[in-house]
Amino acid sequence: QLDMSEYMEKFNVSRLVGSPPGYVGYEEGGQLTEKVRRNPYSVVLFDEVEKAHPDVMNMLLQILEEGKLTDSFGRQVDFRNTIILLTSNVGAERLQKGSAMGFTPPDDEEDYARMKENLTEEAKKVFRPEFLNRFDDILVFRSLGRDELTQILELELEKVRKRLAERDIHFELDSSARDLLLEKGFDPTYGARPMRRAVERYLEDPMAEEIIRGDLREGETISISTKDEKLEFTQKESSAKGEDSKVSK
Incomplete structure (x- = not known):
């Protein structure tokens, strides 16, 4: 699990693939690439991905498109056997204003479909089309009952x-x-x-x-x-x- 609130600044993005030569932590490898290299059959969760710096999105786009990422040592790390999960609170404020958030479940499937459509529209405003197009599926969780x-x-x-x-x-x-x-x-x-x-x-x-x-x-x-x-x-x-x-x- 990677909390994207720790990667909001550009200088923190390199921690995912490893620090450049001459910088502190170079020999430790990347927090993402090193773990996947050692355990290729893994589930990686990017929590609250909308908080991440745009450079993180570029890395994710390469992983989802090519299935690999090069670390600071020049090694190509294979992600083809890795499951990538991303969570986001995009659209939460819109739901809250509409009194559809929290423990008030949608009345029927039509309400849920409308809520899912609204959240999908919000996601399109935050994430680039080529990024969303790489997802196998987008899940919208129902409100807690x-x-x-x-x-x-x-x-x-x-x-x-x-x-x-x-x-x-x-x-x-x-x-x-x-x-x-x-x-x-x-x-x-x-x-x-x-x-x-x-x-x-x-x-x-x-x-x-x-x-x-x-x-x-x-x-x-x-x-x-x-x-x-x-x-x-x-x-x-x-x-x-x-x-x-x-x-x-």
């Missing part, structure tokens, strides 16, 4: 579970707790990124405070529900110790 957001939440929760498992601490969320996190992590403007912050604020931080205070110890399990629009933590006790006890709100 509740099902996709639920899957993202589960991924974030799994990260927390793994970290707590190292301390032999476990937790269980009921449906109301999940619904609350989905609500707090929803933002039609910023996409799925607020979900990470919602999990940190409403789940990780309170549990970390319980661990610091000593109310949550190794070998214990927390049951998480909701009360008054907040997560409520209840410590699950074994039958020998009696009923469950409330930890915090």
